[in-house]
Amino acid sequence: MTIDWDNLGFDYIKTPFRYISNWKDGQWDDGKLTEDNTLHIHEGSAALHYGQQCFEGLKAYRCKDGSINLFRVDENSKRMNRSAKRLLMAEVPEDKFIQAVEEVVKANEAFIPPYGSGGTLYVRPLLVGVGEGIGVHSAPEFIFTVFCMPVGAYFKGGLTPTNFVFSDYDRAAPQGTGAIKVGGNYAASLLPGEEAKERSFSDCIYLDPATHTKIEEVGSANFFGITNDDRFITPLSPSILPSITKYSLLYLAEHKLGMEAVEEDVYIDSLEEFKEAGACGTAAVISPIGGIQTYDDFHVFYSETEVGPVTQKLYDELTGIQFGDIPAPDGWIRNIKI
Template identity: 70%
Template sequence: MGKKVDIDWSKLGFDYIKTDLRYISVWKDGKWDEGKLTEDNMLHISEASTVLHYGQSCFEGLKAYTTKEGKIQLFRPDRNSARINESCKKLLMPEIPEEKFINAVMQVVKANKEYVPPYGSGATLYIRPVMMGVGHNIGVKPAPEYIFTIFCMPVGPYFKDGLTPCNFIVSDDYDRAAPHGTGGQKVGGNYAASLQAHAEAAKKGFADCIYLDPATHTKIEEVGAANFFGITKNDEFVTPASPSILPSITKYSLLYIAEHYLNMPVYEKEVFIDELDQFKEAGACGTAAVITPIGGIQYKDNLHVFYSETEVGPITRKLYDTLYGIQLGDVKAPEGWIYEVK
């Protein structure tokens, strides 16, 4: 394994760190250029870019891991490629060919390999692909040009306490997405719309808020910027179904792991907020946090506690250990899930 930069990996949070190189490619006159690596971490764009005025942008998040043997590997980047293209289609932006996307991710990781945290450090390399509308345009219409860029940085746990239960509060006053809107895509506007609700939840002492479905406010949709799952008293893995939920790669990986590794029945279905009693464990899942156990959910005047506010439930821990083990190369992965960076 090559020499690493001098970083105290154990003290990393989820913060921006400038690494050596990033990738940038431009779409213009109906086609993509070849793309290149650059040291410049500043983007130079028109003041009339649609990304600035009309929110024509989307992004992805994935990670690179170091195995015990010192190999560097990616976890399901083909799914990130597919998802960013769904977001691009929704916002009338050109799609990024899968080969171009994965090759660009590989280039960025290889160019910054000394920033990939070592095995056993608890840290990972977070990779952020971004697509945005640029060029001179002031009308409300798709941009004449697009930038696709990828940068990366080493990160620690998204929630500073790692695999420790957090409490969440149901948002009565805010919706994350509109019915038939962009909730199912990873677009910038979804996150801008969540800032106020998150700030108010944090002010009340909660990790984040739970969003209910915008049409009826009766069903759980997302947990902040993550997907929800629950373990029923019958040991079933349940996660909400809705067109407004971002299709989390972590969630779909957990659905597979629960069924094929832990032999649990799995269901993607409506989860009603007034039926929390069916769950003995619950969690939030996503690329950044992997799994955050949910200690309790505050709904109106009641704090519903699942397994414990301080201890991780046994099935949640098994799910985490299996998924993280696959990502680190310690557990055999399903075919096609792991891409080695050579």
């Protein structure tokens, strides 16, 4: 397979190996690598009928010396287990999760984009409820699998400002599953996202489901803003997915850029308080927001064509750590040497 490393999109590309492990009768088997990229599951599987499944997303980065970095993989493990607990699924032990990710990355090392190309190896751990059943209850068996593929920028154009629009749809209920990474949240976002794209926006922005007065998420990413007095702010809500990228940026804004960095309410009628804004997440990394279409106005932040200076510094700091060019805070990086 010939891959154009400099022009990768965010699309599925079959790589040779993936990991699979089965939970049955109260325990996980040892798990193994396989070349089969098809899951074989019972027609009565709870994942198919009742959405009992959750997933994660993380990346492997090629460093200048040829080694490979995994970024905060332990946090992905913890978040998957929070999702599993909320959905009454078998939790995956952290050491098993990390071992599975490392095995898949090593086995598909040839598909990790070269250092300097801007590409990464996207890794997708997936946990699904399977086995015979039809009633509304937890599945009798579970499959944990991890697969990967090389990817480029999630939003076309990479680190280029794009525009978003408010949505009247709710992403999640106030006490629902918004804070866990369950597929149903994303299925519910397909229609509003498509409607936003039909209006030539990158995606939609969801407001809090209780009052529709506060920003929650930007499509499938978290929102952040830089205020006019240089504070880093990201929304606080029990129905927002706790993005590992977001919490990394909160740390970097405070400890590397010397900014006040907080989670607090971001009201839609206070956008003029922000000089820069962006979306962040594992897939998106950082996507600067040029402007937001509100109900009666189009608000532009720093620029519709240029990246703001603070956003650029945060991006350089984060990606520098991920690719091994900047020293990382303790525990953030697992380096794999091939």
